[in-house]
Structure formats: C-alpha cells, structure tokens
Amino acid sequence: MKTTKVKGEDYGRVFLYTLSTCIWCKKTKEFLKNSNVEFEYCDVDLLDEKDQELTEREMRELNPGGGFPTIIINNNDIISGYQPEKISDVLGL
Amino acid sequence: MAKSPSDSEINEAFEKLSKDAEKSGYHLNPDSGFTKDLIRSLLVNQDRYGYQACPCRLAAGKKAEDLDIICPCNYRDADVVEFNACYCGLYVSDKVVKNKLPVKSIPERRPAPEQRKNQNENAKTAQFAYPIWRCQVCGYLCAREKAPDLCPICKVSSERFELFG
Numbered sequence: 001m002k003t004t005k006v007k008g009e010d011y012g013r014v015f016l017y018t019l020s021t022c023i024w025c026k027k028t029k030e031f032l033k034n035s036n037v038e039f040e041y042c043d044v045d046l047l048d049e050k051d052q053e054l055t056e057r058e059m060r061e062l063n064p065g066g067g068f069p070t071i072i073i074n075n076n077d078i079i080s081g082y083q084p085e086k087i088s089d090v091l092g093l
Numbered sequence: 094m095a096k097s098p099s100d101s102e103i104n105e106a107f108e109k110l111s112k113d114a115e116k117s118g119y120h121l122n123p124d125s126g127f128t129k130d131l132i133r134s135l136l137v138n139q140d141r142y143g144y145q146a147c148p149c150r151l152a153a154g155k156k157a158e159d160l161d162i163i164c165p166c167n168y169r170d171a172d173v174v175e176f177n178a179c180y181c182g183l184y185v186s187d188k189v190v191k192n193k194l195p196v197k198s199i200p201e202r203r204p205a206p207e208q209r210k211n212q213n214e215n216a217k218t219a220q221f222a223y224p225i226w227r228c229q230v231c232g233y234l235c236a237r238e239k240a241p242d243l244c245p246i247c248k249v250s251s252e253r254f255e256l257f258g
Contacts, residue, residue, distance in 0.1 A: 068151070
C-alpha cells in the first residue's frame with residue numbers, strides 16, 4: 001500500500017484511508033496539518049486495482065460502514081468522516 | 094493520473110449544474126468554493142472513469158457496479174431529507190439555503206459490497222400488464238415497456254431505473 005507521511009508533532013500513529021477527490025478527506029488532512037499533527041495517509045482511489053481491493057477490505061474490517069476518510073488513531077480509536085471535534089478529543093488537541 | 098480540469102471547465106459545469114438543480118427543485122451547496130471543489134472532483138472522475146462517480150466514495154471503475162454512486166447518487170434524496178445534505182455535500186436542503194445552516198460530514202448510507210450484490214440478486218420482477226419502472230434517484234414511477242431515456246423529473250439516464258412491483 002502506497003502511503004504519504006505528513007510531518008508534524010508526534011501524537012502516536014495517526015493513519016487515514018482517504019480518496020484524492022474527497023472534500024471531507026481534504027478537510028481532515030488540512031485540519032491535521034493546521035493542528036501540526038504528524039500523520040500518514042493512503043489515497044485508496046490512486047492505488048492499482050489489486051492493492052485497492054485489499055486496502056478497501058482492510059479498511060472495512062476496521063470501519064464496516066466504509067466511509068471516507070477513515071481515521072485510525074494509535075490502532076485503537078476509529079473515526080469515520082470529517083470530525084474535527086472527535087479527533088481533537090482523542091488526541092487531546 | 095487523471096488530468097486536472099481548468100477553471101473555465103469547472104465554472105461552466107457549475108453554471109449548468111446550478112441551473113439544472115434549481116429547475117428540478119434541488120439546491121446546490123451555497124458555498125460556491127466548496128461546490129466548485131466538488132465539481133472539480135466530479136470532472137476528474139469523468140476523465141478517469143468516463144462517468145461522474147461520487148468524489149467521496151471509492152468507485153469500482155466499472156459502470157455497472159457504480160451506477161448507484163454516479164452523481165446525483167441514489168442516496169441523495171434520503172440524505173438531504175435526514176441530514177440536510179447529500180453524502181459529499183454537493184446537494185443541500187431548502188433549510189440549509191434559507192437558514193444558512195452549516196453542512197457537515199454525514200454517515201455513509203450505501204450498503205457494503207456484499208449487501209449490494211445480494212440486493213441485485215433479489216431484484217423484483219414486474220407482475221402488471223406493463224412493467225413498472227422506478228427511478229432510483231428521485232423515485233419517479235412509470236408503467237411502460239421500457240424505462241424512459243431520461244427521467245422527466247431528475248434527468249438521469251434510463252440505466253438508473255429499476256423494475257418495481
């Protein structure tokens with residue numbers, strides 16, 4: 001799976017399943033950047049077919065509703081959609 | 094990599110979509126920056142897949158599997174009624190426009206892939222003198238041999254109709 005890292009302050013592992021075309025994914029990435037949180041994301045729509053299928057399945061195991069973005073914080077908290085308040089709560093921003 | 098649409102292409106699509114929406118009783122998100130950003134993504138998907146798949150959902154890239162998420166998607170009306178906006182936030186309710194309500198990210202309503210497959214296998218067949226066709230986008234019903242080429246209400250193409258009843 002091809003991922004991109006965005007540098008910032010270390011709040012543990014913050015990982016996002018995103019789409020390059022999704023406005024809520026874009027807003028979530030912007031929110032994390034503006035909050036100076038280090039995170040890693042994968043634009044699932046830009047993966048090749050096989051990788052995309054595997055990644056979607058992996059995401060659905062964590063978030064059965066399958067909404068984008070799906071945010072995994074420290075392999076524990078799972079947040080679906082653009083939810084700046086929830087992210088702030090979990091990270092203590 | 095899909096090509097990036099130009100500002101003039103986005104503005105042209107925005108004008109057309111705004112006019113069509115208002116004519117059919119729908120409203121685009123009044124935040125034109127937000128709306129144009131979504132339209133840019135719709136044009137990227139048009140170039141990438143050959144149809145305007147919802148920018149906030151993962152398209153399969155096969156039209157038959159993505160029909161329910163081609164914009165306007167099958168879930169728009171239910172989402173606008175329940176949450177005042179569709180999943181990506183392109184279409185909003187009257188309330189949002191009049192009261193300037195903020196548009197938020199809402200839960201995904203589209204069933205998971207296995208459920209969608211089961212739904213297709215359980216598709217109903219008509220038992221009337223004429224087959225009854227239902228537009229999956231706006232709910233328009235008609236009884237005739239074939240679905241109309243274009244829905245007279247929301248203007249989606251015949252492939253968005255299902256047999257009903």
